[in-house]
Amino acid sequence: MGRISRTRSYAIMSSIQQNQQQQPCVTCTTFNILAPIYKRLNHEDQSCRESNYKACWLARNQSILDWLLYERSSIICLQEFWIGNEELVSLYDKRLGAAGYVNFKLGRTNNRGDGLLIAVQKEYFKVVNYKELHFNDCGDRVAQLLHVELAFPFSQCQNSDIRKQILIVNTHLLFPHASSLCLVRLHQVYKILQYVESYQKEYQLKPLPIMLCGDWNGSKKGHVYKFLRSQSFVSSYDAAHHYTDADAHKWVSHRNHHGNICAVDFIWLLNPDKYQRLLKISWSEAVFGMFKDLLRRASLTERDAFSFLKVDNENCITYSGFCEALKQLNLIGHCHGLSVEETKDLWVQADINGNGVIDYKEFLQQIWNPEGSYQRDDKKNWQHDDEANENEEEQTIGFNVKDAVLFPPEVEKGRWPKHYSLSDHARLTVVFSPTTTKMPSHAPK
Numbered sequence: 001m002g003r004i005s006r007t008r009s010y011a012i013m014s015s016i017q018q019n020q021q022q023q024p025c026v027t028c029t030t031f032n033i034l035a036p037i038y039k040r041l042n043h044e045d046q047s048c049r050e051s052n053y054k055a056c057w058l059a060r061n062q063s064i065l066d067w068l069l070y071e072r073s074s075i076i077c078l079q080e081f082w083i084g085n086e087e088l089v090s091l092y093d094k095r096l097g098a099a100g101y102v103n104f105k106l107g108r109t110n111n112r113g114d115g116l117l118i119a120v121q122k123e124y125f126k127v128v129n130y131k132e133l134h135f136n137d138c139g140d141r142v143a144q145l146l147h148v149e150l151a152f153p154f155s156q157c158q159n160s161d162i163r164k165q166i167l168i169v170n171t172h173l174l175f176p177h178a179s180s181l182c183l184v185r186l187h188q189v190y191k192i193l194q195y196v197e198s199y200q201k202e203y204q205l206k207p208l209p210i211m212l213c214g215d216w217n218g219s220k221k222g223h224v225y226k227f228l229r230s231q232s233f234v235s236s237y238d239a240a241h242h243y244t245d246a247d248a249h250k251w252v253s254h255r256n257h258h259g260n261i262c263a264v265d266f267i268w269l270l271n272p273d274k275y276q277r278l279l280k281i282s283w284s285e286a287v288f289g290m291f292k293d294l295l296r297r298a299s300l301t302e303r304d305a306f307s308f309l310k311v312d313n314e315n316c317i318t319y320s321g322f323c324e325a326l327k328q329l330n331l332i333g334h335c336h337g338l339s340v341e342e343t344k345d346l347w348v349q350a351d352i353n354g355n356g357v358i359d360y361k362e363f364l365q366q367i368w369n370p371e372g373s374y375q376r377d378d379k380k381n382w383q384h385d386d387e388a389n390e391n392e393e394e395q396t397i398g399f400n401v402k403d404a405v406l407f408p409p410e411v412e413k414g415r416w417p418k419h420y421s422l423s424d425h426a427r428l429t430v431v432f433s434p435t436t437t438k439m440p441s442h443a444p445k
Helices: 054-071 086-098 179-202 223-230 236-240 245-250 279-297 302-310 319-328 340-350 360-368 409-413
Strands: 004-006 012-014 026-032 075-081 101-107 115-121 125-134 142-150 165-172 210-215 265-270 393-407 427-440
Touching: 026 054, 026 165, 026 210, 026 265, 054 086, 075 165, 075 210, 086 101, 101 125, 101 142, 115 125, 115 142, 115 165, 125 179, 142 179, 165 179, 179 223, 179 279, 223 279, 236 265, 236 393, 236 427, 265 393, 265 427, 279 302, 279 340, 279 360, 302 319, 302 360, 319 340, 340 360, 393 409
Parallel strands: 026 075, 165 210
Antiparallel strands: 004 012, 026 427, 075 115, 101 115, 125 142, 142 165, 210 265, 393 427
16 A cells, blocks of 8 residues: 556556655555356357356456455455355455455345455454445345445544544446336435435444445446436546546446447545535436436427426426326336336425426426526535534545556557456556545534
């Protein structure tokens, strides 16, 4: 951990010996390692999987571990970990354990065979708590939440009063095999953020850094990305390279089974001093964004969209017309759709004056262009307490993104290498430089 250097292979090395002249850093790696039960060895015979050939999957996973232990990241988050195979699990436990890591594993529900693994270096982290989240949806997906405290000294954090805790989340969202499943992925992220929020309230935690790691199965153009951005999360790789939303084509991290390449692997960072929009408001915006996108694909203008929604009334939208439109867009009426409660919440969000109907002005402000209706200075929509005495401050740790590297290096230029065989995903490693942040002492828990 500590001294960081970029090698020819573009991997990040973290030396065990601290360089006294440099500030130590926290490094985090996320990697979908492609479970052998999914790795196809013969594209003409879909049943021919790597899991049937021990020598193949064993050699590949030994190579994966070689790379992980060469980098020695402080935090390792793996997806598609073949948790159903005892020999492979034992391999990772032994090698990571011998290198000083403590491991936490979680299989997908319904015995899918694969799952997640988080490993953190015991020398540098004290584990405070570990939790598991089961989405209980059609994808049998899960998430891990690891609450840790930094156990090594930082030069700017010698004061024992400085809070040095972090929440780390590892997940692998559903692959959108059909357009209706995009809503499922949005649901999964919503559940994660709800769980993180409830965890902080249950344990009365003050604001602390949150890292969301994993395979999100969605790109920078997708609704999941926009949803997380609306909650003030920052894509660490993009921050390191000063990329904007317009630079989505500049890097990729996955070649899927259709042969398409895309950027789906992220390490998201939320620092404790960042204001967060109320989660339910961000959720409503995200769903209305999906709604708007579906109508635009049908080449509907805002006037056409309003007419589509009002259905049974000449001048305004009624709840029954609203529900009918959502059903036609395949957002409700099936097991993957919005629940009755969620649909009602959306309606309440859109019906500003609560008169039971939505006129054209409300439609534009709340549905068609919701981002414009919530200004960042609208204090009622933000989670920090404005009545806090700003003169009473306490310090907590935060992080700056110092560097971020994808391997193999070709993916950093938007290309997928022909002879890369470790996985169908790139490995993402981010270097975080710790900093201290002053927080109002009465900030909400």
